[in-house]
Amino acid sequence: MATIELETKSEVLRRIDVSEKVAGKLRYTTDMIEVEALYVKVVRSAMPHAMIESIDISQAKETPGVIRVITSHDVPGENLIGFFTRDQPLLAEDRVRFIGEAVALVVAENPVSAMTAVNSVKISYKPLPAILDIDSALSPDAIKIHEDGNIKESFVIKKGNVESAFEKSDIVIEGRYSFPYQEHAYLETEACLAMPTEGGITVIGSMQVPFAVERAVRTVLGNAVNKVRVIQAPTGGGFGGKEDAPDEVCAHAALAAYLTGRPALLAYNRKESIIFHPKRHPGYIKRKLGATRDGILTALSETIMLDGGAYMSLTPRVIFQSVATATGPYLIPNVDIEGKGVYTNKVPCGAFRGFGKPQSQFAAELQMDELAKELKMDPLELRLKNLIKEGSELPWGQRLGDGIGILQCAIRVKEMAEWEEKRQKYGVVDSKGIARGIGLALAMHGTSIGPLGIDVGSAIIELDENGKIVVKNSLTEYGQGIYTGWIEIVSRALNVDKGLIEVIYPDTSIMYDSGPTVASRSTAVGGRAIYEAAINFKSAILKAASQMIGVKPHRLSLEGDSIKSIENPNNRLSLKDIASMARKNGQTIKGEAWVNMNQGSYWDREKGRGVPWKSYSFAAHVAEVEVDINSGKVNVVNYYAVHDSGKILKRSLAESQVYGGVVQGLGYALMEDLHFKDGKLLSNSFLDYMIPTFADTPNIYVDFIETYNEDGPFGAKGLGEVPIEPVAPAIANAIYNAIGKPIRAFPFTSERVFSALQGD
Amino acid sequence: MKPFQYLSPIQEFEYLKPRTLDEALSIVSKFNGVAKVIAGGTDLTIALKELLVKPQAVVDINGLKEIRYIRDDGGIIRIGALTTFDEIYRSGLINKYARCLAQAAYNVGTWQIRNLATLGGNIANASPAADGATPLISLDAHVHIKSINNERDVPIIDMFLGPKKSALNSNELITEVYFKKDELANCGWARIGRRNANTISVVNVAVNISLADGKYRAARIGLGSVGPTPLYAKKASEYLIGKEASSATISQAAKIAMDESNPISDIRGTKIYRLSMVKYLTEKLLNNLTYGGIN
């Protein structure tokens, strides 16, 4: 692939979407009701686990303003949804499995009528025992939440012989590590507007994966409709939470629109959003790590247990990634790793930035520091002794190629943070009762989806009537700034003005399925498809211009806003002229491309071997904390993050991904968690679900190590997720350094740290 | 084009905006319990949206300039009920004579909230966690209350009857909060929250002391979030008075304050943690106020 001069210095970048957003002009789903839309409200289960004996909608139907009350009987197609496995009823039939599960829909002229009717639907339940944690789900006499039992999915990776390796190890550290829920807390809650069309339904909504929504709507409407068109509205945040949740939201809205023949809007308030959409998996890890006296890792045995909630959502893939990153970026000759996802009667857990890795890397990285302490060795030195490098063999048999920047990341972050100096100084309590600490964590992250899923990307680039270059790709922008990045790629590939390039919001009726916008793949996969489509577009436009100008294509050059003859630059046509001539000729000028990231990757489940990802991103983070030992309050003061995500296309966009990931990770580490009582979610508003404010945000220093990735556009690898992954363990290790003991469960709330200091 | 309706139900009610206090008092009296007063609206709007209150009328008192002031009335500091936390925290008078109140005001919510939220609303809302309450308790403040044909003065601590239950009658308005100006006194406020800004206090404590010849001439300790209402730590306060300042005395007073509080465990914190934090914050504030230093 061509290399083009890259911009590496920090520059002030204007994102193309920013002025509309700042001015409040961008129209989100709920701003789009130009039509007389009906309001849809969901009637939800009040029981964590119960059989439904009856649903009485008679009074709700009579509520003034109510147009229709919908139950599972009204679903024309299959009453099932689910991202990979369709295991969740669109509307509950005879059984509910968590508080908040959809049982019926009310469609009304206005929200007040809808709310009133929701409260007058009478559901009579026969309660079943509710399973509210992992261990009760696994107990032999536990009630089965689904027919095939309470284990959703499990993965295993084995190598060598751990038993004998532990026997030969000089030191073995063993522990149980646990981690909380995390809520995505995106700015925009879920929303979808569905409109009946001639023989079909058009759906506009806040989402990450338009083609998944299309499949969900088709499934539930079945043969009742011919055409399903899904358009992504400007979307205010996703972080993985809008990977599968919009399937349900849009299917509900589409069902309401289909049954009433009128446009229908379903939009959640914050409470509904928190109660309903899939979260980051909580759970625990039991981990045993062996090493020699010199600090060479010998064996790892690990069991990962994730609480997946009531339905499958994306649990299988999440578990896979937890298992696949269980070692951390270290060489361990003997491993025995198993991960399980378990059903419980709580909100389902699914995709969330990091996707199973923040959990396993917390355990791995904290345990590394525990080992370092035992060995009386610097934690960084211990890591460097065991670090993977070019040519290393990963536990699943994959041999690493080039572009392994983890060592440079670690060395760079050590300099930036003044690691050695501070490590010597910290760990003492000052006269005000403040203990300072500094901690380190590394992370490793496979680029894109991997062999368990279809990992292809596509793009169409065409010249429209007005001479604009239109980019079509079904990957979604939901706050990352990817359109700005793509425009950069197209403008560099074509050497045209950025102002002439336009990216359109995904619309399933005019684009190919580029796969889900997840797994840090928008630049690495989407960007590469766009780059290749741009190259094809270039030949197409040069060929068309060649006829118009009368000069051979290879004697023409595309530059700025026009195409000109290399020999005679006055012989030129603007893109605008080319567009109007093409229009008269009845010609289309476009380039298309598909890229297949599955090529060369595979996974053998039985043996636990394969090539799950072709390239890996890396990170080395250092956190510096102050712990008030009288209250347990932790303040993160400084934070250093160095990343290898291949070539960086836009430094400022990349930096902002890191800032965002660090702050989201800081919330996860220090304050975020969901509290339940008898299966009922208590922390269902921002009054009680704390996320960090600016006052909680440290100084964040970012740098990049730029390796080159063969498969990405201009050498790029994924960056979206990895910044969140080392944060909780880096903070955990800094607290460990400050107070002298490890805390194996987070979030590190003041109270948790305080009780650790008290000795329990 | 249909105007967008918010997705939570918006209640319908009559909206009234009186221009004088008398007019406001006669309106609330006329509605006889079915009207709700709105000041900053930072508590009331949430209650309206969640259908926790269903008033027939909402009476907007933001036009009543006459109850929005901070003044030094010869020995007494008076704060109009409609004064916002932003105004309180910026006030030179408050920073000089009631620093604990300025500190608390600065920590209420966010800039946006502080621009709206009023001291009167904070008291009337009667949350056990109200950050405005503990400083006023430590300052021994009184609340001036008016109705159309009556007025009364109530010690701040008697305003709070239970969680979200105040001593106000439905025909009454808070017009003023006042306390004695004490040149020798020194007060401070501190809290434990779940993050560094915009968070409900897990525990908040205000301490006001004055020292003469190394002895506590006066002392008042207010505790928040550790009982059904904001509390006055009477025993701890009285224990200090007349005693020689020493770290043993301070430590003992903090322990008494802890014993006087009666917190519950909830998702914001356990009872045990709250008790420990009452002791810690009280001790820290007493130390800082007694021996100088920052808090």
Ligand SMILES: Cc1cc2nc3c(=O)[nH]c(=O)nc-3n(C[C@H](O)[C@H](O)[C@H](O)COP(=O)(O)OP(=O)(O)OC[C@H]3O[C@@H](n4cnc5c(N)ncnc54)[C@H](O)[C@@H]3O)c2cc1C
């Ligand atoms: C995001 C957010 C953060 C917050 N953070 C904090 C915090 O850190 N600390 C804290 O203590 N509080 C906090 N609050 C709560 C709230 O802001 C305060 O309690 C505030 O002082 C309420 O004042 P208001 O003027 O907005 O009251 P309103 O909402 O207008 O009224 C509250 C109640 O008082 C009554 N009322 C108001 N004025 C009078 C009067 N003069 N006479 C009689 N009755 C009256 C109203 O009828 C109503 O019942 C927060 C609220 C929000 C939304």
